[in-house]
Amino acid sequence: MTPLRSATFGCLLLAALLFAPVRAQDEKQLTGPRLSALQKELEAGHAAALGNFWQEIGKQGAPLIEPLVGDAGYRLVTFVWRAKEEIKNVVVIGGVAGIELERNRLTRWRDSDLWFKAYRVRNDARFTYSFSVNDSLVPLTKLDLSDAQAIRQRIAGFKPDPLNPRRAVGGLPASSVELPGAPPQPWITKQPDVPAGKLEWKKLKSAILNNERNVGVYTPPGYRTDGQPYGLLVLFDGLAYTLFVPTPVILDNLLAKNLLPPLVAIILDNPTPTSRDIELPCHAGFADFLAQEVVPWMRQNYHVTADPSQTVVAGSSYGGLAAAFAGFRHPEVFGNVLSQSGSYWWKPAGEAEHEWLTKQLVTSPKLPVRFYLEVGLMETGPSPGDGPEMVVVNRHLRDVLQAKGYVISYREFNGGHEYLNWRGTLADGLRLLMGKDKADRKDK
Numbered sequence: 001m002t003p004l005r006s007a008t009f010g011c012l013l014l015a016a017l018l019f020a021p022v023r024a025q026d027e028k029q030l031t032g033p034r035l036s037a038l039q040k041e042l043e044a045g046h047a048a049a050l051g052n053f054w055q056e057i058g059k060q061g062a063p064l065i066e067p068l069v070g071d072a073g074y075r076l077v078t079f080v081w082r083a084k085e086e087i088k089n090v091v092v093i094g095g096v097a098g099i100e101l102e103r104n105r106l107t108r109w110r111d112s113d114l115w116f117k118a119y120r121v122r123n124d125a126r127f128t129y130s131f132s133v134n135d136s137l138v139p140l141t142k143l144d145l146s147d148a149q150a151i152r153q154r155i156a157g158f159k160p161d162p163l164n165p166r167r168a169v170g171g172l173p174a175s176s177v178e179l180p181g182a183p184p185q186p187w188i189t190k191q192p193d194v195p196a197g198k199l200e201w202k203k204l205k206s207a208i209l210n211n212e213r214n215v216g217v218y219t220p221p222g223y224r225t226d227g228q229p230y231g232l233l234v235l236f237d238g239l240a241y242t243l244f245v246p247t248p249v250i251l252d253n254l255l256a257k258n259l260l261p262p263l264v265a266i267i268l269d270n271p272t273p274t275s276r277d278i279e280l281p282c283h284a285g286f287a288d289f290l291a292q293e294v295v296p297w298m299r300q301n302y303h304v305t306a307d308p309s310q311t312v313v314a315g316s317s318y319g320g321l322a323a324a325f326a327g328f329r330h331p332e333v334f335g336n337v338l339s340q341s342g343s344y345w346w347k348p349a350g351e352a353e354h355e356w357l358t359k360q361l362v363t364s365p366k367l368p369v370r371f372y373l374e375v376g377l378m379e380t381g382p383s384p385g386d387g388p389e390m391v392v393v394n395r396h397l398r399d400v401l402q403a404k405g406y407v408i409s410y411r412e413f414n415g416g417h418e419y420l421n422w423r424g425t426l427a428d429g430l431r432l433l434m435g436k437d438k439a440d441r442k443d444k
Contacts, residue, residue: 160175213268314337366406
């Protein structure tokens, strides 16, 4: 297996922060039942109450998640920090907090070691968050996205919640929260009674791009070289879609339940730490590489389909944008596009307006391509270059595709720009494009 592309995940961390919601908080601090009871005990002079509280948190974990009386669709989520030394501030970043640092500072309870902040959150949320202690409070929106060293320095102090045992997937310094109503993710866990397919890593050279990369090829259980050709899935960000989004396990589980026809998948790694930001955003050479080198190589070496209606190209973030561009440029190869939080705000250097690909789809004839689009409701902060929000650009593309008469399924999940959500929803997209759920291919 190839080494992790740390630059890729650093960029995704930054994206998760910049696309997080910019939320205005009420000046009045929300306090749930447990903290209200603690404060009453402390005010009554029960000195042991705080120690008992920390023991309780140590057993049940943080943050506190409490029901709201008369508001069954929401929960009160209270983040707590136990100060081990004298500190000037603690900030919660990401997820429901967003990136407005000053507004998301925790409040210290008098001169104790307890710092806290609460949020009213819809009951179906799944998100990640980090803490920053003694933060400079310099706005994250002032970061130069082209300066990798400055980005690393700025986020170096971000920490996961030491009181929360649930860590974020993706190798990021963050913790995760899943509220009771969050959609289940039943397909991501390996089951002992489910036959496993085979994942092999190979090298693939490109004459078009003049580079070489690692590719993981998944073949399903019982793979044969005769009979009906297999459907084909082409997926980007190879290590992310094997480690953080366990694609082989997801495919095994869906196939075992007969929810997908047998598929072969090729999962493309990025050849260098910087190539992702070059190849994935509407790069004509990369799209040609997919259509003229990757797919022919798969057809030559594996028993896979030549039918574009049985071929899916998929990815997240820039990968979602790349998938849609591949379908736009080569509909004769890719008849299905699966886009997870696609970066449709993107524009070429020198262009005045964002959403370049959406504009191309507006002015082009309708193509024989089906789409699955999704985006997180917490992806509402500004995109790079002071571009439009992720939710806005994905909804705009949905509307354009609908107006052009495309077959499209569109979903919104209550979360952020992160693998924590994409690992669960990849199965949804595959089922709606290729599986037994085809009759549900329509916008909702």
